[in-house]
Amino acid sequence: MPSPRYWREIPSRYRLEATRCGxxxxxxxxxxxxxxxxxxxxxxxxxxxxxxxxxTSTIVHVPPHAFLMEAPYALAIIETPEGARMMVQVxxxxxxxxxxxxxxxxxxRLIRKEGKGGILCYGHKAVPAYxxxxxxxxxxxxxxxxxxxx
Amino acid sequence: xxxxxxxxxxxxxxxxxxxxxDVTEVLATAxxxxxxxxxxxxxxxxxxxxxxxxxxxxxxxEEDLAWVSVKNHRHGALNENAQFPRELTVEQVLSxxxxxxxxxxLNCSPVxxxxxxxxxxxxxxxxxxxxxxxxxxxxxxxxxxxALTDRRDVAFLDAVEAAGARAYEMAGIGPEQVDVAExxxxxxxxxxxxxxxxxxxxxxxxxxxxxxxETALGGRLPINTSGGLKSKGHPVGATGVAQAVxxxxxxxxxxxxxQVAGAEFGLAQNMGGTGASSVVHILQAT
Numbered sequence: 001m002p003s004p005r006y007w008r009e010i011p012s013r014y015r016l017e018a019t020r021c022g023x024x025x026x027x028x029x030x031x032x033x034x035x036x037x038x039x040x041x042x043x044x045x046x047x048x049x050x051x052x053x054x055x056t057s058t059i060v061h062v063p064p065h066a067f068l069m070e071a072p073y074a075l076a077i078i079e080t081p082e083g084a085r086m087m088v089q090v091x092x093x094x095x096x097x098x099x100x101x102x103x104x105x106x107x108x109r110l111i112r113k114e115g116k117g118g119i120l121c122y123g124h125k126a127v128p129a130y131x132x133x134x135x136x137x138x139x140x141x142x143x144x145x146x147x148x149x150x
Numbered sequence: 151x152x153x154x155x156x157x158x159x160x161x162x163x164x165x166x167x168x169x170x171x172d173v174t175e176v177l178a179t180a181x182x183x184x185x186x187x188x189x190x191x192x193x194x195x196x197x198x199x200x201x202x203x204x205x206x207x208x209x210x211x212e213e214d215l216a217w218v219s220v221k222n223h224r225h226g227a228l229n230e231n232a233q234f235p236r237e238l239t240v241e242q243v244l245s246x247x248x249x250x251x252x253x254x255x256l257n258c259s260p261v262x263x264x265x266x267x268x269x270x271x272x273x274x275x276x277x278x279x280x281x282x283x284x285x286x287x288x289x290x291x292x293x294x295x296x297a298l299t300d301r302r303d304v305a306f307l308d309a310v311e312a313a314g315a316r317a318y319e320m321a322g323i324g325p326e327q328v329d330v331a332e333x334x335x336x337x338x339x340x341x342x343x344x345x346x347x348x349x350x351x352x353x354x355x356x357x358x359x360x361x362x363x364e365t366a367l368g369g370r371l372p373i374n375t376s377g378g379l380k381s382k383g384h385p386v387g388a389t390g391v392a393q394a395v396x397x398x399x400x401x402x403x404x405x406x407x408x409q410v411a412g413a414e415f416g417l418a419q420n421m422g423g424t425g426a427s428s429v430v431h432i433l434q435a436t
Binding site: 005029059112 | 172174175178184185186187188189190191192194195198199200201202203206247248249250251252253295297298299300304
């Protein structure tokens with residue numbers, strides 16, 4: 001991604017800024033001036049919670065060049081409590097353990113290095129919302145599948 | 151041509167994917183760079199997310215996905231122009247290498263070289279060029295959201311439904327009148343989503359169709375008689391025209407061992423990216 005564009009997107013990428021439609025309430029991430037659901041221009045900027053729930057996920061075994069060292073990794077669509085959806089990697093856990101309904105926290109992380117200079121590009125990755133393993137996890141996760149949806 | 155600017159047009163598609171050193175990354179440019187590719191998404195990865203969402207919503211299984219490949223390879227084995235004209239078993243598909251779970255290598259269309267062309271002209275001149283012209287009855291395009299996160303339902307392809315609805319309206323027919331169809335099976339899950347969005351089967355029922363033989367040759371509505379993108383090959387720039395070529399063969403009785411007896415209406419559905427755009431054509435035999 002060219003540097004000017006990367007800089008332009010810092011508010012949404014670093015602070016998780018989104019827009020909520022003043023008419024229909026739909027939340028857009030990244031932010032948009034025109035609501036993609038109802039075309040209203042009455043958008044207010046909001047900051048998303050750093051948490052969410054996995055909507056759907058996969059484990060990427062054949063990665064793009066920039067992610068060669070990370071494969072296999074879990075990639076998921078998550079939904080924040082505000083209703084914003086975003087695509088993120090789910091890190092710090094066994095990729096096999098990631099499934100719809102899982103609660104995650106969003107952490108600011110290095111995402112990739114670009115170009116020959118290896119420019120560092122940051123963003124957010126999801127991590128399990130609670131310590132993995134043991135009874136605590138099993139208890140917390142018991143309720144997850146009931147609310148899982150596509 | 152419809153505007154009268156030309157009365158004889160060659161519509162051709164060509165692709166040489168084997169010349170590219172990294173096809174996966176080139177293909178990924180058809181998806182959302184900022185929110186998807188930035189975070190490590192690949193094309194198989196995006197369709198895998200659709201597949202898992204479809205599994206959660208409709209109970210689709212990896213075996214259902216495998217049957218789509220098995221069915222299309224059975225068709226492709228009868229097509230001398232197919233890239234991989236050989237049959238597969240469900241076991242072979244399920245034991246192939248994982249690419250992006252739940253999709254395996256044999257759930258993915260291949261890297262292909264290929265070309266296809268069709269000659270178009272006004273219907274009243276068609277007999278000058280062929281004894282067996284085929285009529286274009288419907289042609290429509292629709293777009294949807296590029297990013298999966300912007301869609302109402304990750305497991306449903308809005309653009310395919312909209313393009314199909316417009317093409318049906320233009321042709322004056324419904325999905326139940328289609329006799330043979332070519333749909334965009336770039337990954338097994340895509341065929342399931344496409345036949346649901348085109349109204350060939352109720353939502354959530356698409357997963358059964360390949361296994362029961364409903365969409366196989368001899369079934370209620372044969373889908374991808376050419377072998378589809380999976381077996382015939384997916385030279386991206388040629389795929390849409392190649393679908394029209396297969397329909398031409400079917401509607402003129404020239405499909406040999408793959409012939410659908412008495413086919414009158416054929417439908418071709420092509421799409422871009424993960425269904426961000428879709429084009430549907432409906433052709434009729436004369």
